Amino acid sequence: MKLKIRYDITIQIVDLTYEDEDQLWDLLMPGSNKGLSQTEREKKLQEAFDAEFNDPDYRNWHKHRRHTVSLGIKDYGNQWNDDDNDTVDPDMDFVVDDRIFREDELALEERGSYESICRQIRSALKDKPKWAEAFIAVRLNGVSVNDYAASIGVSDASVVSHWLKRAKEKLKKFFKDRQI
Numbered sequence: 001m002k003l004k005i006r007y008d009i010t011i012q013i014v015d016l017t018y019e020d021e022d023q024l025w026d027l028l029m030p031g032s033n034k035g036l037s038q039t040e041r042e043k044k045l046q047e048a049f050d051a052e053f054n055d056p057d058y059r060n061w062h063k064h065r066r067h068t069v070s071l072g073i074k075d076y077g078n079q080w081n082d083d084d085n086d087t088v089d090p091d092m093d094f095v096v097d098d099r100i101f102r103e104d105e106l107a108l109e110e111r112g113s114y115e116s117i118c119r120q121i122r123s124a125l126k127d128k129p130k131w132a133e134a135f136i137a138v139r140l141n142g143v144s145v146n147d148y149a150a151s152i153g154v155s156d157a158s159v160v161s162h163w164l165k166r167a168k169e170k171l172k173k174f175f176k177d178r179q180i
Contacts, residue, residue: 001015001016001021001042001045002014002015002016003015003016003024003045003046003049004046004050004054005049005053005054006053006054006055021041021042021045024045024049025041025045028045028048028049028052029044029045029048114140117140118136118140120175121135121136121171122136124170124171124174124175125167125170125171128163128166128167128170130152130163131163131164131166131167131170132167134148134152134160134163134164134167135163135164135167135168135171138160138164139164145157145160145161145164148160
């Protein structure tokens with residue numbers, strides 16, 4: 001039997017042995033195939049294969065191609081086959097902002113830069129660790145002054161505001177050319 005398989009826009013024909021044909025019949029249409037002539041059996045097998053595999057694959061491929069090629073995006077053909085180990089993710093070439101694919105990497109970088117900023121603030125305010133922690137909590141983490149004052153047990157939020165003001169002045173001296 002000759003089985004037609006749609007691949008991209010071309011149709012490939014595969015010669016199947018009788019055993020392969022039997023296995024494909026059991027896969028696509030479980031049950032008895034007795035009473036069918038060879039041509040009827042091949043016709044039903046091809047129809048079942050088309051419905052199961054050829055039609056959806058072709059539509060998905062066509063939908064993808066229609067949306068990418070019509071927008072003027074480079075058509076890469078069959079660049080992403082399974083034989084290459086160093087293939088590029090095709091979606092990376094089709095997006096303007098690739099940060100969506102690098103979320104883990106960016107989160108790690110952001111965490112590293114956050115920790116280095118906190119380290120610099122703590123080293124600049126090493127004499128006043130309360131000021132450093134208040135500055136980090138309120139200015140970097142976005143905690144309100146009242147909430148921070150309540151969390152450390154200070155009854156008056158103006159004390160924390162005063163710490164922040166003094167910390168800002170000291171940090172301005174420490175980081176002369178940077179905006180705080």
